[in-house]
Every structure is written in structure tokens, then in C-alpha cells.
Amino acid sequence: MHEILIFIVILSVAFDVANGWHDSANAIATVVSTKVLSPMVAVALAATMNILGAFLTTAVAKTVGTGIAAPHAVTDLVIISALLSAIIWNLITILMGLPVSSSHALFGGIAGAAMAHGGTGILNISGIVKILTSLFVSPVLGIVFGYLFMKLILHLFGHLSPGAVSKYFGRLQILSSSLMAFGHGSNDAQKAMGIITMALVSGGVLQSVEVPKWVILICALAMGCGTLFGGWKIIKTLGVKMLKLEPIHGFAAETSSTAIIVAASHFGLPVSTTHVVSTAILGVGATKRLSAVRWGIAGKIVMAWVLTLPACIGMAWGIQKFLAIYYVG
Numbered sequence: 001m002h003e004i005l006i007f008i009v010i011l012s013v014a015f016d017v018a019n020g021w022h023d024s025a026n027a028i029a030t031v032v033s034t035k036v037l038s039p040m041v042a043v044a045l046a047a048t049m050n051i052l053g054a055f056l057t058t059a060v061a062k063t064v065g066t067g068i069a070a071p072h073a074v075t076d077l078v079i080i081s082a083l084l085s086a087i088i089w090n091l092i093t094i095l096m097g098l099p100v101s102s103s104h105a106l107f108g109g110i111a112g113a114a115m116a117h118g119g120t121g122i123l124n125i126s127g128i129v130k131i132l133t134s135l136f137v138s139p140v141l142g143i144v145f146g147y148l149f150m151k152l153i154l155h156l157f158g159h160l161s162p163g164a165v166s167k168y169f170g171r172l173q174i175l176s177s178s179l180m181a182f183g184h185g186s187n188d189a190q191k192a193m194g195i196i197t198m199a200l201v202s203g204g205v206l207q208s209v210e211v212p213k214w215v216i217l218i219c220a221l222a223m224g225c226g227t228l229f230g231g232w233k234i235i236k237t238l239g240v241k242m243l244k245l246e247p248i249h250g251f252a253a254e255t256s257s258t259a260i261i262v263a264a265s266h267f268g269l270p271v272s273t274t275h276v277v278s279t280a281i282l283g284v285g286a287t288k289r290l291s292a293v294r295w296g297i298a299g300k301i302v303m304a305w306v307l308t309l310p311a312c313i314g315m316a317w318g319i320q321k322f323l324a325i326y327y328v329g
Helices: 002-033 039-053 059-067 076-096 102-118 125-157 162-202 213-227 232-241 247-266 273-286 295-328
Strands: none
Touching: 002 039, 002 076, 002 102, 002 162, 002 213, 002 247, 002 273, 039 162, 039 213, 059 162, 059 247, 076 102, 076 162, 076 295, 102 125, 102 162, 102 295, 125 247, 125 273, 162 213, 162 247, 162 273, 247 273
């Protein structure tokens, strides 16, 4: 039993590393594309802030631990299958340079593996509705907040010369990028925390879904280490291909995204930082003119978003069925 738990912890840490690698673009794509910070300085800053953000709260971890399926009804094989499917999907999309949701990948994996094990009755429908609502509403908030905040900035500072705007907002973007990384750590690192805690409850090590301090620490460090890998293809997609960004746009996108993500973390809502940042960039870009956004690239990104849940549900379902045969046989 303990060997299986150790393996689950290792897989969860691997998922957190892949998540940090995949989602580092969320915090630094704009600050790198606007040349405010060099790539290596940007990832180092983001990694540090990701680690600090992971200690903010454990509300999201508790939602993940209980929201999709009852902790005691989720077997070790279900958790392993879910993690493997999410890791595989993250790696595929990293190589393709597509900024998809690691959250969707993980939740789809849990749902698919749980259904393969015990049918739809094992799922916590009310918890899933809460999670899916937050995941689908957050991109809408991203584009709306990004658009409105950018309009406000233009109203207040539009009279300044372009040189002055770039100078001031270049400095401010260092702050907004740091806060974005902090917000990312506060929400995304907790998803692996929730998985490990769920496994500890299922294995009888814990009696309730309370995240141990050592789990918070290793997940925070894993997220930070993953961020150091960069995710350069996704950074190029978000910060260059989809929209040509200037420091003022980067500041607006990062600040509006941070507000949404930190608020969601406070209320225990597991949102997709990738979706929030991507749509905030779209909202900011729309204030210039609609044609400023490369909608063809945006369309490919949205298609990848749509495919994430069914792909990971199916993948996890198949992995669980295969492992169940091997495990029993």
C-alpha cells in the first residue's frame, strides 16, 4: 500500500512539474514578448513567485480532493490513471505549442478513470458542476476584465507619449508578471495537493481532506522547478503569434488575470490560468481593433481547449481499464 502511495506522490509531483513547465507562459509570455525582461530572468522570477503563491491557501486543493468523486471511492488505480493521462496531454500540447488547461486535463482524467472503475455513480455531480462552472466562466471573465481594464488604462494614460507609456508600463509589467506567477501558484499548485491528499485519505493515512504541510511544500517546489523549463513554444504562441504586445497591453492582461485567479483561489474555485490569461490577452487586443488579434491562431487554441476534456476522459478510461487487467491479472 505504501509503495503505491509513494508512486502516486511521485506522479503528482511529475504532473506539477509538467504543469509548471506548460503554464510558465501564463506568467511570462507577455513580459518576455515585450522585452521587458530576458527569458531566463523572467522564468526565475516566475518560479520564485509560483512557489510563494502555493502557500497562500488550500481551498482549491480541498475542492479537487472532494469535488469530482468521493475520496474513499477513488482507488489508487483511478488516481494513477488520471495523473498519467493529464501528464501525457500536457507533454503533447507543450510540444505542439498549444496553451491548453492542465486543470481540464486533470479533471477529465479523474472523471474518466472514476467512470471506468465504478460507473457514473461514483462521480460527485454537484461538485463537478461547481468545478466546470468556474472553468467555463473564468475565460469569459478574462476577456471582459481584460477589455475593460485596458479601456480604463487608456482613458487615464492615453494622453501620454508612446515612449513614456512604454517606459512606465514596462516597469509596472515586472510587478504584474510577478503577481500573475503568484496567482498561478496559488491556484494550480493546489491541484496536485488535492490529488495527493485524496490518495492519502483513500489509503487510510489521513482521516479527512486536510492538506499536510509537507504536501504543500513539495507541490510548491515542483511547480517552481517546472516553471524553470520555460515552455518556450507556448510563450511564442501567447506572446507573439496571437497578438503583438506592448508593455501596456502586457500589464493590463496580467493584472486583470491575476485579480480573477487570486479571487478564485480564495473561494476554492479551480480555474484554468491558461484560459484566463489567453482570453485576457484577447480582451486587451480587442481594444486596439478586432483585426489586431490573429483569430486563426486563437481558433486553434480554442479547438485544443475543446478537445482537452474528452481526450483526457477517454485516455484515462483506457489506462484505468488496462491497468485494472494487469493489476488483477
